């Protein structure tokens with residue numbers, strides 16, 4: 001029997017034990033697993049499933065109609081790119097208790113109501129527990145079948161009996177194949193079982209949702225191997241202790257990535273938040289220094305977010321700089337720009353930056369609002385609550401243009417803001433004439449801070 005050492009974090013394989021995985025850099029993740037060399041070559045397994053086995057002209061390939069099915073949950077459809085594609089494999093990841101099973105069961109209900117047969121395979125919770133959740137969600141549908149199983153063959157057999165349109169595996173880490181010698185939950189097992197489920201999904205056009213736990217490293221166990229096998233990867237973001245949940249598409253073969261759906265955990269499961277900008281701004285207190293509103297983009301959707309900053313003279317030799325929901329290094333750079341280019345002193349100050357609502361901002365278009373919040377706190381002067389800021393800030397203190405400015409301006413106008421400060425290069429004639437809101441173009445961060453009275 002051949003064995004290999006497999007990294008439990010990223011799936012990297014080597015012939016000998018290593019303390020540190022050379023692929024992902026994690027320590028102590030190598031575990032010896034038996035390798036099963038099967039007779040069927042790996043690349044033959046899904047042969048013929050995805051399309052013709054002979055070369056054909058691209059123009060001859062007809063896209064199938066009604067391939068996409070709405071989940072009946074608008075925010076989720078948006079993340080999926082319009083709905084679940086028949087026969088696709090969707091991986092839903094997130095921390096324990098964040099709502100993966102809840103959301104998936106809600107999807108089962110909606111699809112079952114639309115006539116789909118559903119098989120929910122639970123490897124973690126008992127039938128009673130599942131029923132309790134279903135009762136809580138007021139789900140009572142005889143098209144939903146339940147199977148408490150962890151062995152792959154049992155699951156495939158269950159699928160043969162029910163012939164479902166939608167198959168849910170809760171969770172993929174609990175599934176194992178008795179034909180493989182490695183331990184349940186190990187990377188080899190998860191990978192092999194996923195490959196088998198992929199084959200099932202593609203050959204029988206069964207839409208499959210795999211629920212996956214996130215490891216302590218913040219990724220789904222065997223993430224790289226799983227992520228490239230499935231069609232779509234959705235991650236839950238947000239804190240379990242906060243009521244809102246964000247579902248983000250990190251990979252999507254059938255839609256754009258980075259699209260987010262915003263939900264609120266309520267008594268009857270996850271409810272859609274239809275106006276996320278308003279939701280994220282709802283806790284704002286006007287007249288307090290250190291707060292500014294940024295117009296960001298999440299996928300294709302504009303989102304207004306409150307940036308909060310707090311600066312205070314540090315009692316220590318080394319000041320603290322703590323960012324929540326924002327890149328720490330970018331904060332350091334912006335603090336330096338603030339001092340050197342805009343003349344607002346930040347040396348010797350503890351600085352805390354927070355994106356209210358707990359969202360993580362990845363795009364640099366929020367830079368200008370971050371600077372405004374920081375300057376406002378240092379100067380202890382509130383920014384007028386009527387302003388929204390957009391713009392990337394460079395090392396020279398210049399304000400650089402951002403993408404899709406109209407979308408951001410429209411969102412600010414829709415939420416009743418009066419003024420938008422934006423990069424000069426973004427202010428074209430057309431944008432000026434179309435905007436139903438006052439626009440102020442700036443070349444430098446200093447100009448923006450002067451405009452706000454916090455320079």
Ligand code: TYD
Pocket residue numbers: 094095096097098099100101102103133136137265266267268269270
């Ligand atoms: P769950 O979906 O089981 O999380 P996961 O499958 O990701 O581990 O449930 C998440 C939490 O949500 C759980 O602590 C209970 C809570 N919850 C509600 O607040 N309202 C509800 O209607 C339901 C079903 C769960």
Ligand code: MG
Pocket residue numbers: 100101102170
């Ligand atoms: Mg669960």
